[in-house]
Amino acid sequence: MEFFELAIGSIFINNIILAQFLGICPFIGTSKKMETAVGMSMAVVFVMVMAGMITWSVDTFLLKALNVEYLRTLSFILVIASLVQFVEMFLKKSIPGLYAGLGIFLPLITTNCAVMGTCLLNIGNEYDFTKALVSAFSYALGFGLALILFAGVRERVNLGRVPKPLQDTSIGLVTAGIIALTFTSFRGMV
Amino acid sequence: MAQSLAKEFTKGLWAEIPPFRLVLGLCPTLAVTKTVENGIGMGLATTFVLVFSNLLVSLLRNTIPPKVRIACYIVIIATFVTIVELVMQAFTYPLFLKLGIFIPLIVVNCIVLGRAEAFASKNTPVLSVADGLGIGIGFTLSLASLGAVRELIGSGTITIWGGNPVFAVGDWYQPFSFMVEAPGAFVALGLMLAGMNLIGKK
Numbered sequence: 001m002e003f004f005e006l007a008i009g010s011i012f013i014n015n016i017i018l019a020q021f022l023g024i025c026p027f028i029g030t031s032k033k034m035e036t037a038v039g040m041s042m043a044v045v046f047v048m049v050m051a052g053m054i055t056w057s058v059d060t061f062l063l064k065a066l067n068v069e070y071l072r073t074l075s076f077i078l079v080i081a082s083l084v085q086f087v088e089m090f091l092k093k094s095i096p097g098l099y100a101g102l103g104i105f106l107p108l109i110t111t112n113c114a115v116m117g118t119c120l121l122n123i124g125n126e127y128d129f130t131k132a133l134v135s136a137f138s139y140a141l142g143f144g145l146a147l148i149l150f151a152g153v154r155e156r157v158n159l160g161r162v163p164k165p166l167q168d169t170s171i172g173l174v175t176a177g178i179i180a181l182t183f184t185s186f187r188g189m190v
Numbered sequence: 191m192a193q194s195l196a197k198e199f200t201k202g203l204w205a206e207i208p209p210f211r212l213v214l215g216l217c218p219t220l221a222v223t224k225t226v227e228n229g230i231g232m233g234l235a236t237t238f239v240l241v242f243s244n245l246l247v248s249l250l251r252n253t254i255p256p257k258v259r260i261a262c263y264i265v266i267i268a269t270f271v272t273i274v275e276l277v278m279q280a281f282t283y284p285l286f287l288k289l290g291i292f293i294p295l296i297v298v299n300c301i302v303l304g305r306a307e308a309f310a311s312k313n314t315p316v317l318s319v320a321d322g323l324g325i326g327i328g329f330t331l332s333l334a335s336l337g338a339v340r341e342l343i344g345s346g347t348i349t350i351w352g353g354n355p356v357f358a359v360g361d362w363y364q365p366f367s368f369m370v371e372a373p374g375a376f377v378a379l380g381l382m383l384a385g386m387n388l389i390g391k392k
Contacts, residue, residue: 073272167387169383
């Protein structure tokens with residue numbers, strides 16, 4: 001039950017994009033087409049779960065054990081960057097089908113602050129390993145949900161006649177604001 | 191020399207001001223601009239990282255092998271972010287708490303990496319510092335103005351520094367709290383971007 005509440009809370013109420021403002025760049029950048037949005041969401045789920053597990057282990061068994069917590073920022077970004085590189089090489093060699101789908105999105109994930117943000121939030125909330133895993137997975141699902149919803153709306157909006165100064169990013173942000181407003185109604189669900 | 195120095199500095203203040211002209215670094219822009227104070231704090235922290243990472247990347251631009259340059263830039267940036275984190279924890283603790291995880295997240299701010307890659311890796315240290323300073327101050331101004339709009343409409347106050355409002359509208363004003371919450375951030379930034387497009391278009 002505890003895990004269920006955590007999962008619902010992370011997907012809907014504290015949605016990583018619409019409530020915590022993490023990962024806005026890929027949210028705006030890859031939402032013009034539904035296909036790219038789906039690809040990005042899958043890549044994020046994959047990397048975020050792995051990054052969540054590895055950074056938690058690094059923090060607990062390395063940084064806390066050696067009393068060097070001030071190296072957290074530096075070590076987390078290195079772990080995430082090398083993880084992304086490693087996942088890319090592994091997929092290219094072993095699962096070419098998946099690589100063809102996720103390929104171009106993987107390098108972008110290194111600078112996706114949602115991944116690093118989730119890892120830092122897990123540590124900040126002092127979650128144990130299972131909780132960190134559940135929260136990373138549900139934040140990633142929330143990311144995918146918001147991105148795919150937004151891509152669907154945005155495809156429609158771009159067909160309409162938008163005034164020139166409002167075109168593209170500007171109307172996109174206003175649309176995102178309205179979606180965020182609907183997500184605030186999930187408050188009080190848990 | 192002096193002319194190009196001034197040019198690199200001022201382009202960050204108008205022609206390429208982030209996040210309006212250079213649409214990067216949206217996460218901290220949306221997240222911390224509930225008050226002007228948070229915006230200024232975040233902007234100054236980012237400026238510090240930008241200036242010093244630009245300087246170091248530019249000094250090492252002939253030493254870093256091109257194949258591993260991104261990894262090297264990230265290590266340089268992460269070092270300065272850690273410095274900012276420790277300094278803010280020591281001297282401006284209340285602000286550090288308010289900005290929360292967005293201080294360590296300067297490391298993945300696309301503006302910083304973008305300037306290292308697009309400018310500092312190709313130009314002299316002096317020009318790179320001017321570029322970093324210009325972009326950083328431009329970013330601070332943007333955050334402060336977005337913060338001013340959101341705080342004024344959302345809470346009816348303006349807080350520049352230290353947690354006490356320097357200006358309050360008065361009791362007659364019913365704060366429109368939508369603006370200080372998450373959806374208001376998106377809408378306010380979207381409309382300000384539209385306003386900038388309107389001014390910029392010939």
